[in-house]
Amino acid sequence: MPIDFSGMKKINEGKTKVIYENSANTKTVFMVFKDDITAGDGVKHDVMQGKALIDWRTNKNIFEYLNRHGVRTHYVESPEEKVTIVKKLDHKINLEVVARRVAAGSILKWSKVAEGDRFDPPVVQFHYKDDPLHDPMLDDSYIDFMIREKKSSEYADMRNMNVAVFELLEAAFAKFGVQLVDFKLEYGLIDGKVTLIDEITGGSFRLWPYAKEKPDLNKKNVIGELNPSGRLDKDTYRMGEDLKAVGDKFAQIAVITDGFKDI
Ligand SMILES: Nc1ncnc2c1ncn2[C@@H]1O[C@H](COP(=O)(O)OP(=O)(O)O)[C@@H](O)[C@H]1O
Ligand SMILES: [Mg+2]
Incomplete structure (x- = not known):
């Protein structure tokens, strides 16, 4: 019997x-x-049509992989299609925490990096989550001040977790010939601890297939090793491709992440 949500209390509705x-x-x-x-x-x-089911499946595959690898997440289980049970947040942290391995997207507009420049370790940036303000980025010196002077360990935890999660997901996608370029994640406090929350789906990251079977990904710039025009992520939608094409890409992500079960 599917879960009947008609009589249940809606706590929140996002995008x-x-x-x-x-x-x-x-x-x-x-x-x-x-x-x-x-x-x-x-x-x-x-x-x-069908996006909820695809996102649910990608999210399930990714969170189950992260839980198995010891990441502290809110994910509990996915009892039926489109439905996931998560630990309830005690406190929401109103930030989007970005990690980048390869320069792409907005960073090209405000930094002197070229598309495809590689960051090692991945760079982490904090954005204040506010749609009307377009999620402004917080200054690194502010974050460093909060960690050092204010002993605000939450920022340090998020920075460390973001890199750890990035490296886990990058390694998983690599097994399927795809580079995780960047992502944005959300965190909250559960039982007093910084915990990965929300969703990780096709809208959370950039994914570029390898351009060759054995790319050299240790170069300073890896654009020639990757195939950005074969991108699998939400940039397809941002760039105005039709919904059918976007749906096909998201479905490919779901299929790839099905393979995370074995790693
Ligand atoms: N573990 C959780 N407990 C309670 N609320 C959560 C949890 N994880 C995510 N949420 C909340 O779910 C809401 C809906 O998510 P979403 O549709 O992604 O919203 P948004 O449009 O703000 O991105 C958000 O307010 C988010 O903070
Ligand atoms: Mg969200």
Whole structure:
């Protein structure tokens, strides 16, 4: 019997998910995926049939892989299609935490890096999560000050976790001939500890297939080793491709992450 959400209390509704109270276990909540896809901080918006199911599957595969590898996440289980049970947040941290291995997207506009420049270790940036303000980036010196002077260990934890998660996911995608270029994640406090929350789906990252079977990914610039025009991620949507093409790409991500079960 599918779970009936009609009588359940909706706690929150965002761009891609609805959160319902779980009266059977109040330390957890239900996360229900929607068919909506957005870009430009919600300015561009479409409903894409089947997206909820694809995102649910990608998210399940990725979080189960991360849990198995010891990352502290909110993910508990996915009891039926489009529905995931997660530990309820005690405190939301209103940040999007970005990690970048390869320079792409917005960083090219404000930094003197070329597309494809490689960062080792991956760079981490904090953005204040606010759509009308377009998620402004926080200054590194502010983050360093908060960690050193204010002993605000949450920032240090998020920085470390973001790199650890990046390296785990990069290694997993590498097995399927795909480079994880960058991603943005969200964190919250659960039982007083910094915990990875929200979702990780096709809209969370950039994924570029390898351009050759054995690319040299230790170069200073790896653009020639990768195939950005074969991108599998939400940039396809941002760049205006039709929804069918975007759906096909997201489905390919779901298929790849199905393979994470064995690693
Ligand atoms: N473990 C959790 N407990 C409670 N709320 C959560 C949890 N994980 C994510 N959320 C919340 O779910 C809401 C909906 O998510 P989403 O659709 O991604 O929103 P947004 O449009 O803000 O990105 C967000 O407010 C997010 O903070
Ligand atoms: Mg979100």
